Amino acid sequence: MSENRPQAAAPDRIRTDVAHNARVWNYWLGGKDNYPVDRAVGDQVTGMYPIIGEVARADRAFLGRAVRHLAGDVGIDQFLDIGTGLPTADNTHETAQHTAPHARVVYVDNDPVVLAHARALLSSSLEGATEYIDADAHHPERILAAAEPTLDLGRPVAVMMLGILNFVLDTDEARSIVRTLMAAVPSGSHLVLTHPTLELGGEGNEAAMRFWNENATPPITARSREEFASFLDGLDLLEPGIVSCSRWRTNPREPEVAQFGAVGRKP
DSSP: OOSSSOOOOOGGGOOSSSEEHHHHHHHHTTOSOOOHHHHHHHHHHHHHSTTHHHHHHHHHHHHHHHHHHIIIIIOOOEEEEESOOSOOSSOHHHHHHHHOTTOEEEEEEOOHHHHHHHHHHOOOOSSSEEEEEEOOTTOHHHHHHHHTTTSOTTSOOEEEEESOGGGOOOHHHHHHHHHHHHHTSOTTOEEEEEEEOSTTOOTTHHHHHHHHHHHEESOOOOOOHHHHHHTTTTSEEOTTOSEEGGGTTSOTTSOOOSEEEEEEEOO
16 A cells, blocks of 8 residues: 555545545544645644644544443444544454454445445454445434344444544434434444534634634534533433543543543443
């Protein structure tokens, strides 16, 4: 793979003149699957909000802790990872199948670069299954229908939505997406969420978001604790509740980042 270009994928769908969140996020995580425009916007955002790389790493670490807990302590062996982004180390299926080799994981994204990398790099354990769906978070019914051949929706599922609802700008629509997904899975299923906020500090965060929305895709929004909590209505929050994702089930003295994290269980 070239150091300067992502792996080839559906050229008619790839925009190399506009920064895209999956590729910029990859850049902030130290990856190489990004274009010059992604790095330029990523550097501009970092200049305005210097801890954005820490936010990206904290979000990724939260994913690992949540999946390890659900697979190892709760016994969840089915994961629906929506808005997965570009593969890095310790992906959902790797973490889940390390604990439960029979675990089944479905990744969902609609970015052609993400899908090309997923198909090339994400391989399942022999006992489990890993599948990749080209679908948009705005259409949860399509996601559920496409996931059903791999996941048994009559058994508990972990629905993973890390840093994805912030790209659904209408809060009512975001709530509807979550309700549709969680209505389709049984008691004992879990919702795993992260979402950017302006309530946990991070000087320059708001200005950086404005810059992003003027120069990159898709547009993003931050939400309050109350709005974030509304996505978890009807679910039992796992301890420690809604916190900075950097402090979920880790050292409570970890520095906060401006990204909420929480896990809720469907009763």
